[in-house]
Amino acid sequence: MRLRTIIFILILIANPIKVHADNVTVTGVVRDSLTHEPIPFATVLLKGTDRGTLTDDNGKYTITTALRWDSIQAASMGYDTKQLPAKKGNKIIIDFDLHSSGVLLNTVIAKPKKEHYTKKNNPAVAFMERIRATQDIGDPRRKPDYNYDKYERITLAINNYQFNDSAKRGFDKKFSFIKEYIDTSALTGEPILNVALREKASEVNYRNTPQSEKEYVKGLRQSGMDDFLDQESMKTFYEDVMREVDVYNNDINILQNRFVSPLSRIAPDFYKFYLTDTVPVDSVECVELTFVPRNSASFGFTGRFYVPVGDSTMFIKRIVMHVPHNINLNFINNMLISQDYEQMPDGTRLKTKDDMIIEASIIPGMPEMYARRNTVYTGHNFDRLTDQSIFDRxxxxxxxxxxxxxxxIFWKENRTTRIAHGENSMENMIKRMRSVPLYYWGEKALKTFTSGYITTGNPSKFDIGPLTSTFSTNTIEGFRLRAGGMTTAALSPRWFARGYVARGFRDHKWKYSGEVEYSFRDKRQHSREFPVHSLRFTQLYDMDMLGQNFTLNNQDNMFMSAKRMEDIQMTYHRVSKLEYTLEMENNFTIKAKLESERQEPTRYM
Incomplete structure (x- = not known):
């Protein structure tokens, strides 16, 4: 639901883009879309002219022309040709990230029409089993301690995004600046428009005995359109749906589904394995082991392992995996997982890169969503932490x-991989979009709809709501109106208040609730954020629906007013309560309270 909301905001501004320029000097660099290594001697052409050049040893090029041109194209052997639209100006920088057509193939194997495959006496199966047999030798977690730095960037975007730059007035003209923030897909090379970004810089600490692993998050940054969505839902998406993959496990849980790993105990029965080639990977000659599920509709992967030639430890230097197109995978059209490893002298494998790209169709007929998790690991060491208290958390x-x-400055120092212009400028793009009244009020309406509260100010110090309880009906009160709200951390990160007043038009009684809470922890937005450690005083006079417990909604939620039968099991309820709550990080909760409660009769009770 949250992703569908993001698409709905920008779908109205998706139209073809066409720009042209003249009298310009065009410079840039041509790189590999995944490794970002420069591609030397790539061909760069200005379409519509006869001007072109080759990139130098560092992948850089320069073209100067007085001719009109409408696009620029880059091509190199082993890569898909890519074409980008022209830009306006006298000095233009256009960089290319080319998608490899040699390593990252969707079709992983060519085979005869009638194939006789057997795992018995198959050298490819034996090769895989040798990898599996030696996997513990290279596991860094076999050591007493293991630490490393981790930088993770997750991007959500609209895939294959097109913009009509030829419009002279109206909707497209108001958002003409959007073209300045368009990036390209690392998977297909198509244009994408980033709509949400999450960056995390952390340190991961592992202890073997007693076994414990903690991630100490030093910096967390979110920007884009997900700031008005439910942050807990977005956190679930980021950390569950886009979780890391470990092929050395028997099962791989990803996209809320369980896949069989190509290194599973049952892999020889689940997959077909082929020794297909010997290719260089980062200047190291590697054996290419290709695998594909026996049943193309089963939950497995197609892909390749790259193992250095002659390596007795069967160290995997690179992993490339796709999901088959025939499986039914929750709106997923395409997915790529690419991982790189380095080997220490003692055979220990260290993961250095982990790249996941997903293309999904959330709503039929709407543009695809593009999601990418790009993770880089540095600073690997096996030192014992001086302060072991982090493992007690x-x-x-x-x-x-x-x-x-x-x-x-912090992000510049901790961002260990290149960030695209559109990703890095997302905050500026959203700011410019919010300057357009149409978008500003549309976002306001969507935020109110998804959160149930009306914000006041930026940042909001007081939220009005919940809107779902503004009016309702019940047997005792008849038609009921309610007005209320709560303070936020923008007013005070530790002191909070919330309350409401309500009146029933049948019983002609005023109801109310008032709450004051002191939090022993600073909060980001509201007092109920986990973990709660607070002292709260509540004074309430309202209706009580006996025998009913409302945990997800208020009892006066407007959508609960329609019932098949009258509910007369109701009383008037007076409560004075002082409550202490301590929620621990392991989800164990302690509560203590002093409470005075009084039930008063209605004409039915």
Missing amino acids: GQSQVYAQGVYDRDS
Whole structure:
């Protein structure tokens, strides 16, 4: 639902883009879309002219022309040709990220029309089993301690995004600046428009005995359109749906589905394996082991392992995996997982890169969504931490003080992989979009709809709502009106208040609730954020529906007013309560309260 909301915001501004320029000098660099390594001697042409050049040893090119041109094209052997639209100006920088057509193939094997495949006495199966047999030798977690730095960037975008730059007025003209923020897909080379970005810089600490692993998050940054969505839902998407993949496990849980790993115990029965080629990977000659599910509709992967020639430890230097197109995978059209490893002298494997790209059709007839998780691992070491207290924390992720307040200098120092212009400029793009009244009020309406509260100010210090309880009906009160709200952390990160007043037009009685709460922890938005450690005083006079417990909705939610039978099991309820709550990071909760409660009769009770 949240992703469908993101698409709905921008779908109205999706039209073809066409721009042209003249009297320009065009410069840039041509790179590999996944490794970002420069591609030397690639051909770069200005379409519509006879001007072109080859890139140098560093993948750089320069073309100067006085002729009119409408697009620029880059091509190189082993890569898909890519064409980008022209830009306006006298000095233009256009970089290319070319998608490999040699390694990252959707069709992983060519075979005869009638294939006789057997795993018995198959050298490819024996090769895979040798990898599996030696997997523990290279596992860094076999050591007493293991630590590394982790930088993770997750991007959500509209895939194959087109914009009508020829419009002179109206909707397209108001958003003409959008073309400045268009990037390209690392999977297909098509244009994409980023709509949400999440960056995380952390340190991962592992201890073998007693076994424990914690991620100490030093910086966390979110920008784009997901800031008005439910943050817990977005966190679930980022950390569950886009979770890391470990092929050395028997099962791989991803996209909320379970896949059989190509290194599983049952892999020889589930997959077909082929020794297909010997190719260089980062200047290292590697054996290419291709695998494909025996049943193309089953939950497995198609892909390749790359193992250095003659390596007795069967170290996997690179992994490339796709999901078959025939499986039914929750709106997923395409997915790529690419991982790179380095080997220490003692045979230990260290993951250095982990790249996941997903293309999904959330709503039929609407543009595809593009999601990418790009993770880089550095600073690997096996030192024992001086302070072991982090392993006593209940949560797997521990957040540093001020984790959400890191400045641009922090991110420049901790961003260990190149960030595209559109990703890095997303905050500026959203700011310009919000300057257009149509978008500003549309986003306001969507935010109110998804959260149930009306914000006041930016940032909001007081939220009005919940809107779903503004009016309702019941047997005792008849038609009921309610008005209320709550303070936010923008007013105070520790002191909070919430309350409401309501009146029934049948019983002619005023109801109310008032709450004051002190949090012993600073909050980002509201007092109910996990973990709660607070002292709360509540004074309430309202209706009580006996025998009913409302945990997900308020009892006066407007959508619960329609019932097949009258509910007369109701009383008037007076409560005075002082409550202490301590939620621990391991989800264990302690509560203590002093409460005075009084039930008053209605004409039915």
